[in-house]
Amino acid sequence: MIILNLIKRTTFAAQLLNRSIFNNSLYNGIKYCVTRNIHLSQPAHDINEDVNNKLMEFFDVPKNWNENEVKHGRSWNLAELRIKSNSDLHKIWFILLKELNMLKTMEHEYKREWKWWASPERIDKVQDSMKNIETVVRERNQAYHMLESGTDGEQPGQYITNALGLREYKKSVEHIVPYWANKKWREANPRGCHGPDYQKFMRLYREKIYNDKRKGRNRDKNHVIRLLSRFPNLDRNVLKGKYPQINFDTLNKKDLYRGHYVPDVE
Amino acid sequence: MSSRWYPLYQRGNPQLRVFLPNFWMKIVKTPNQQPENVVCFEVSHQMTKYDIRQYLEKIYKLPVVAVRDRIAMGRFKREERNGYIIKEEDSKLAYVTFPKEVKFTYPDLFPEENETKKNLKDDEKSLDQAKERFREFCNRNSKRRGLPGWYSI
Known part of the structure; x- marks a missing residue:
């Protein structure tokens, strides 16, 4: 019975189009964010076939072409991402990035052909998830810096008076030559206004x-x-x-x- | 964001590494005819040739031979109603060459529209019904000319 089940499962897995990652932590990533089966880039002997398979990662599965609606899940929220490890976040990021590239490619082509593209809100959901990952990474970064140095490690900045004489917040950027020795930079970035x-x-x-x-x-x-x-x-x-x-x-x-x-x- | 704020590179420092790249790439149809092993990508404006090569090699594991890129200017066109000029956004195109054995053709995303038409059939039917009802509504007083619009039997 167990063997029968195993065979059933393997055939089912073979039917799915090259689903690659069954890692437990990442399976959630597929469940929530990715609206198609992930292509497995198998090492093919034929380089033409290999490259073509990999390039097809930029396109949706043919099942979803010319559909009126594509069923998909919700985006990752902050609470779910906070309990993931750094390496898991890293993997989820790249899954999302590939998904975003795929969606952008499809959207571009459908717009060019003036065709109905199903479920454009998928892009928003992927971008929302990516934004949340960045937020979590930023929180961890701040916590690390607070422990190590007592500052949050964010990019410093200050309010300056710009060339029009208006107050403006400017982020500080590193320079090799200091401000007082760099006459060229000072002339290009005048501060304050009079007259x-x-x-x-x-x-x-x-x-x-x-x-x-x-x-x-x-x-x-x-x-x-x-x-x-x-x-x-x-x-x-x-x-x-x-x-x-x-x-x-x-x-x-x-x-x-x-x-x-x-x-x-x- | 702190993860997007990179330190200034000085010679001898370790190489800067991007851990969460926010670049995007999409495959577009080539505006002009290209050899079969050349694929045209539209990419983020910030990407350099080296970025494009690294992106494809590291994330998609593709064997890249050469990369050329250009910035295609967006078209100017006139607004239909008021006649002022609109400019479309510029786009950065990358022509990526793969090994000469590769033959990539852009997939035909709209092979036959039978499937879509089948799905849209119901919508068209209800649309026709609505049109027919509106026509009846417009002609309801056609035999009694001169009556006000609100008057009907």
């Missing part, structure tokens, strides 16, 4: 920012007044939580506040 034109520009720029804020404030206030005139029994505490900068005590003095109903006169 009457700059003063005028900054005055107008600040005025613009101020006006935007003022208009936003008025917009909110009028919106709240109209809400109150339409719905007089509205819960004020909710509104106060949503618009903390509005003074609700003075609102009822506005003309807009009166709704289209007869007020209660005592």
Whole structure:
């Protein structure tokens, strides 16, 4: 009976198109993220056949061509990836990378031919998984650096005043020649700005920012007044939580506040 | 991200290694006719010839003989409605040569559309029904001219 089962399994495995990795930790990777059977790059004697098989990894399995919908799973989430080892994350990354290349190839060709390409959300799911892997690797990197050196090991940066005179966050980059000795770099990356034109520009720029804020404030206030005139029994505490900068005590003095109903006169 | 922030290379340092490459590559049909052992890839803009070769050799285990790459400029075209000019994005194309025994032809992804048509048959049927009903709705007062649109029996 066991032998029969084994034979059944092997024939089933042979039917699957070259599924390569049955490693326990990676089987989940196939289950969740990959929407096709992985091609096994078997060492073929014929180099033509070998290369062609490997290049077909860039294409979806023929079963999924001209389909209206391709069934697939969800993306990897952070909790699942946090319990994986570094080497497992590395392997999952390359599975995802190959899947992404495949999906991009198919999407390109279907768009070029103006054909319906099934389930484009697969790309988003793969990219989401890749982003999550990067997040986990980054967390581990930060933890390692905090243990070793007391800093998080992130790329340092600071706010600088750029050539237009505006404040800007700039990431620091390593240079062979130091800043004070590199005249060429200093000329190419001027900092700060002076003069009457700059003063005028900054005055107008600040005025613009101020006006935007003022208009936003008025917009909110009028919106709240109209809400109150339409719905007089509205819960004020909710509104106060949503618009903390509005003074609700003075609102009822506005003309807009009166709704289209007869007020209660005592 | 810290894993994308590489130290400056100085001579004598160990070689920089990318552990989680975020480059992508896709096979596209060649714009011009090429020998059968040349495959055209569209790749990330940041990739160099060496990157392309390493990518194919290390990740896909392909025997690469030579790599040439170029940046293809995106086409300019006019917007149909308002007439302003649009430029499509540039793309980096890599022409990768494999050993001369290799003969690769781009697979025919749309051999026959019978299968798809079978699936779309139901949709077309319901679409025809909807069209027919709309036509009936439009002509419901055709024998009583001059009546307002909301008036019908």
